[in-house]
Amino acid sequence: MEHFVAEEMRRLIDKYRERKNEDLMKLTYEFVKDALHPEPGREDKLYRLEHSLRVALWGKKIAEGEGWDPEPLVIACLLHDIGYVESWKNGAYGAHHHYSRFIAEEYLEAMGYDPKEVKKIGVAIVLHAVSSPTENPELFKNASPFELSVWDADDLDRYDEMRMIMNANRDIGELTAADLKKIAENRLSLAVSSKDRICGTETARKYWLEEMAEGRRLYERLIAQMDHTWEMEQWLAGKRL
Numbered sequence: 001m002e003h004f005v006a007e008e009m010r011r012l013i014d015k016y017r018e019r020k021n022e023d024l025m026k027l028t029y030e031f032v033k034d035a036l037h038p039e040p041g042r043e044d045k046l047y048r049l050e051h052s053l054r055v056a057l058w059g060k061k062i063a064e065g066e067g068w069d070p071e072p073l074v075i076a077c078l079l080h081d082i083g084y085v086e087s088w089k090n091g092a093y094g095a096h097h098h099y100s101r102f103i104a105e106e107y108l109e110a111m112g113y114d115p116k117e118v119k120k121i122g123v124a125i126v127l128h129a130v131s132s133p134t135e136n137p138e139l140f141k142n143a144s145p146f147e148l149s150v151w152d153a154d155d156l157d158r159y160d161e162m163r164m165i166m167n168a169n170r171d172i173g174e175l176t177a178a179d180l181k182k183i184a185e186n187r188l189s190l191a192v193s194s195k196d197r198i199c200g201t202e203t204a205r206k207y208w209l210e211e212m213a214e215g216r217r218l219y220e221r222l223i224a225q226m227d228h229t230w231e232m233e234q235w236l237a238g239k240r241l
């Protein structure tokens with residue numbers, strides 16, 4: 001995809017250029033907030049900012065677990081979805097990670113960040129949404145642990161309790177026990193197969209397995225609850241359990 005940063009974004013970057021001696025993690029958060037510009041009536045923008053904060057927290061935890069300096073990964077995570085600013089305008093959501101990379105690279109260059117680090121951050125940002133390891137095994141095999149870590153941090157936020165509830169809100173309601181059981185079994189099999197997801201680091205893998213175990217517990221309990229539906233009927237029919 002051809003390099004693209006909108007004029008408006010360039011002007012914002014210029015504004016931040018004057019503050020490049022401030023703490024870069026804090027400054028980057030302010031920059032992302034300014035760019036995403038959450039406003040009343042656009043809760044999707046606030047969601048994006050809050051999601052970016054949670055992803056950055058996962059990035060910090062991964063970096064700390066691996067004994068890395070947290071700054072580059074926290075910055076990469078904060079910036080990973082900033083490209084939505086363009087996607088909101090043109091509807092190209094499938095390209096948001098490319099926009100994010102271009103903006104992040106220009107912003108970090110303006111901040112005087114080490115060019116080698118800028119390149120790593122750019123790759124990590126693109127990888128978070130470029131494809132999956134099954135679709136593009138070579139790309140993922142050749143990526144460094146750092147380059148896979150924004151993808152890990154993003155997924156750790158996307159598969160947490162909030163997402164389980166959002167999924168449940170979509171497909172769980174006053175359904176029959178058989179239908180609910182089917183839904184829970186499907187979700188359970190996803191949680192079970194996801195345990196084999198490739199992770200960039202051992203730290204991310206540990207957190208990922210914890211999240212998948214939570215999902216498994218929830219859906220196993222839901223299946224058990226649905227199975228209990230018939231216990232009373234059996235008891236009434238004289239089959240003492």
Ligand SMILES: [Fe+2]
Nearest residue numbers: 080081128129
């Ligand atoms: Fe994204």
Ligand SMILES: [Fe+2]
Nearest residue numbers: 051080081154
């Ligand atoms: Fe994201």
